[in-house]
Amino acid sequence: xxxxxxxxxxxxxxxxxxxxxxxxxxxxxxxxxxxxxxxxxxxxxxxxxxxxxxxxxxxxxxxxxxxxxxxxxxxxxxxxxxxxxxxxxxxxxxxxxxxxxxxxxxxxxxxxxxxxxxxxxxxxxxxxxxxxxxxxxxxxxxxxxxxxxxxxxxxxxxxxxxxxxxxxxxxxxxxxxxxxxxxxxxxxxxxxxxxxxxxxxxxxxxxxxxxxxxxxxxxxxxxxxxxxxx
Amino acid sequence: xxxxxxxxxxxxxxxxxxxxxxxxxxxxxxxxxxxxxxxxxxxxxxxxxxxxxxxxxxxxxxxxxxxxxxxxxxxxxxxxxxxxxxxxxxxxxxxxxxxxxxxxxxxxxxxxxxxxxxxxxxxxxxxxxxxxxxxxxxxxxxxxxxxxxxxxxxxxxxxxxxxxxxxxxxxxxxxxxxxxxxxxxxxxxxxxxxxxxxxxxxxxxxxxxxxxxxxxxxxxxxxxxxxxxx
DNA sequence: ACCCTCCTACCGAACGTTCGGTCGCTCTAA
DNA sequence: TTAGAGCGACCGAACGTTCGGTAGGAGGGT
Numbered sequence: 001x002x003x004x005x006x007x008x009x010x011x012x013x014x015x016x017x018x019x020x021x022x023x024x025x026x027x028x029x030x031x032x033x034x035x036x037x038x039x040x041x042x043x044x045x046x047x048x049x050x051x052x053x054x055x056x057x058x059x060x061x062x063x064x065x066x067x068x069x070x071x072x073x074x075x076x077x078x079x080x081x082x083x084x085x086x087x088x089x090x091x092x093x094x095x096x097x098x099x100x101x102x103x104x105x106x107x108x109x110x111x112x113x114x115x116x117x118x119x120x121x122x123x124x125x126x127x128x129x130x131x132x133x134x135x136x137x138x139x140x141x142x143x144x145x146x147x148x149x150x151x152x153x154x155x156x157x158x159x160x161x162x163x164x165x166x167x168x169x170x171x172x173x174x175x176x177x178x179x180x181x182x183x184x185x186x187x188x189x190x191x192x193x194x195x196x197x198x199x200x201x202x203x204x205x206x207x208x209x210x211x212x213x214x215x216x217x218x219x220x221x222x223x224x225x226x227x228x229x230x
Numbered sequence: 231x232x233x234x235x236x237x238x239x240x241x242x243x244x245x246x247x248x249x250x251x252x253x254x255x256x257x258x259x260x261x262x263x264x265x266x267x268x269x270x271x272x273x274x275x276x277x278x279x280x281x282x283x284x285x286x287x288x289x290x291x292x293x294x295x296x297x298x299x300x301x302x303x304x305x306x307x308x309x310x311x312x313x314x315x316x317x318x319x320x321x322x323x324x325x326x327x328x329x330x331x332x333x334x335x336x337x338x339x340x341x342x343x344x345x346x347x348x349x350x351x352x353x354x355x356x357x358x359x360x361x362x363x364x365x366x367x368x369x370x371x372x373x374x375x376x377x378x379x380x381x382x383x384x385x386x387x388x389x390x391x392x393x394x395x396x397x398x399x400x401x402x403x404x405x406x407x408x409x410x411x412x413x414x415x416x417x418x419x420x421x422x423x424x425x426x427x428x429x430x431x432x433x434x435x436x437x438x439x440x441x442x443x444x445x446x447x448x449x450x451x452x453x454x455x456x457x458x459x460x
Numbered sequence: 461a462c463c464c465t466c467c468t469a470c471c472g473a474a475c476g477t478t479c480g481g482t483c484g485c486t487c488t489a490a
Numbered sequence: 491t492t493a494g495a496g497c498g499a500c501c502g503a504a505c506g507t508t509c510g511g512t513a514g515g516a517g518g519g520t
Contacts, residue, residue: 007469025342028259032506044508045470053506109339112255152407155415158400159393166392177382185385192422240495262480274482275496283480 011049013039015214018056023102027057027113057106057113058120060214064107065127067210068096072134074208082142083191084202089135090164090190091183091204096212097168098179103212104168135161142194149195160190173218179206241279243269245444248286253332257287257343287336287343288350290444294337295357297440298326302364304438312372313421314432319365320394320420321413321434326442327398328409333442334398365391372424379425390420403448409436 017038021030032053036043050056075088097104111128114121135157142148150156163186171182183204191200247268251260262283266273280286305318327334341358344351365387372378380386393416401412413434421430 010469026256026258028256029343031504033504041469042471043506044472047507048469113259151415152411155407155412158396159416159419162396162399163389163393166388166396169392170388177385181382182385185381186389189389189419189423193419261478263478271495272497273480274498277481278495 007049010039010041012214014041014046014049015056015060016216019060019102019106019212019214020216020219022057022060022110023105027053027106027110054114055120057110058124060103061107061110061114061124062120062127063214064100064103064210064212065124065131067212068093068107069127069131071096071208071210072131075204076134079202081198081202082138082145082147083196083198083200085134085138086142086148086190086194086196087187087200088202088204089138090160090187092209093161093164094167094183094186095179095204095206095209097165098171098173098182099209100212100215101168101171103215104165108165108168132157132161139194142196147196147198150193156193160193163189240269240271242444244271244276244279245286245290246446249290249332249336249442249444250446250449252287252290252340253335257336257340284344285350287340288348288354290333291337291340291344291354292350292357293444294330294333294440294442295354295361297442298323298337299357299361301326301438301440302361305434306364309432311428311432312368312375312377313426313428313430315364315368316372316378316420316424316426317417317430318432318434319368320390320417322439323391323394324397324413324416325409325434325436325439327395328401328403328412329439330442330445331398331401333445334395338395338398362387362391369424372426377426377428380423386423390423393419 014035017035018030021034021038025034032046033043036046039046072089072092075092076085079085079088111121111124114124136153139148139150139153139157143150143153167182171179173179177185187200244265247265248260251264251268255264262273262276266276269276302319302322305322306315309315309318341351341354344354366383369378369380369383369387373380373383397412401409403409407415417430
């Protein structure tokens with residue numbers, strides 16, 4: 001195999017394994033040696049592809065967060081109605097967490113593992129803020145246009161985002177509900193939460209979802225902790 | 231001070247500090263020495279009150295989960311209407327996570343840190359199942375009685391529970407919304423999610439909420455990671 | 461076709477540090 | 491006088507990371 005390809009392949013396998021292990025056990029509970037064993041290398045070999053354990057985590061998180069932002073802006077492009085935008089925000093966040101459960105669990109839950117005050121951490125927080133601004137704007141516009149009736153916009157946003165992100169904890173592609181059913185149900189709940197008077201016409205284009213490049217292939221041998229299997 | 235009291239006090243301070251550190255940094259990222267420093271002891275001193283680090287975590291989780299179950303059953307006692315029961319489930323789960331954010335974050339998120347197959351882990355999973363059964367039953371009863379219209383009961387339950395448990399990540403007692411407002415809003419969202427036709431008359435008695443005995447006093451100096459401060 | 465050199469992916473071994481946990485002593489309150 | 495809370499010192503193991511070395515493909519000259 002070409003050396004360039006070999007390097008790219010090793011980097012990809014390391015990141016895929018890292019996403020899997022960080023999501024299952026947590027960053028702090030995963031050692032470089034665990035990671036090396038998973039990709040068939042020694043711990044020293046890992047450091048040819050990664051400058052440090054924390055830089056690896058930061059890289060995974062930054063790419064994932066940026067991918068979510070890009071996908072969201074692709075989906076919202078040209079959509080004006082606040083109800084449509086809210087529906088697309090709910091669908092895309094839910095679908096992203098359903099289809100990339102490992103990546104999104106690391107993205108959502110490992111910020112505390114990055115050194116406080118470090119540049120990468122601040123950058124990722126800024127990305128998160130930029131993403132949430134799309135929600136803030138959609139809700140504020142809906143209220144301003146009189147099509148949403150919301151008591152507390154921050155409260156509503158946090159409730160709906162928790163609902164969507166929670167999907168990564170329980171969704172299974174071979175489970176009882178299809179992704180389309182989940183999205184449709186969550187959109188219905190979200191529109192009820194904002195007392196939307198307008199009808200939703202936008203349909204999410206799932207091909208615009210983020211590509212999480214290191215999401216592990218669905219491990220049939222139960223990649224998820226037992227408590228999430230119900 | 232009486233020796234018995236001194237022991238009880240040390241045990242309490244250890245558990246309070248453990249809940250705080252486990253919630254902030256995670257179990258794996260917290261060392262016994264971190265814990266000892268927080269309570270003004272050496273690492274060896276800790277082991278006079280705790281048999282092992284994992285047993286300490288299991289103890290915190292078991293007591294928290296049992297407290298939630300007890301409080302839920304106190305609240306639901308004698309309440310027959312499914313709409314009332316759902317409203318009380320939402321209120322109590324939300325309020326528990328708002329008032330005991332550290333305890334509930336450990337309870338919800340550290341199951342993966344317990345040794346797979348261990349007796350304590352299985353016991354805590356069983357407690358969690360027992361708690362969730364109250365939700366399953368309320369939704370199923372509502373559907374059976376014709377007062378709820380739900381496409382997928384499991385889906386609805388998971389969405390609403392995620393919304394409630396997410397509260398521990400952002401709620402602040404000195405924030406913009408009061409606990410009563412949060413509960414009222416979440417109950418409204420929940421009832422809309424099940425297309426409840428019945429009116430809700432039950433009012434949650436907050437004095438029946440679980441007493442999480444080791445929840446740290448609200449640390450004004452920002453006990454929460456920066457990303458949750460918005 | 462061949463050799464020679466370079467480069468790079470990776471390994472074996474070790475670094476200093478920190479981990480969870482133990483042991484025996486000291487000190488103190490009852 | 492005694493029990494036990496807490497401490498100082500320590501254990502073996504594991505941690506993240508580094509370093510010198512090696513195998514083998516890549517590339518150029520002949």
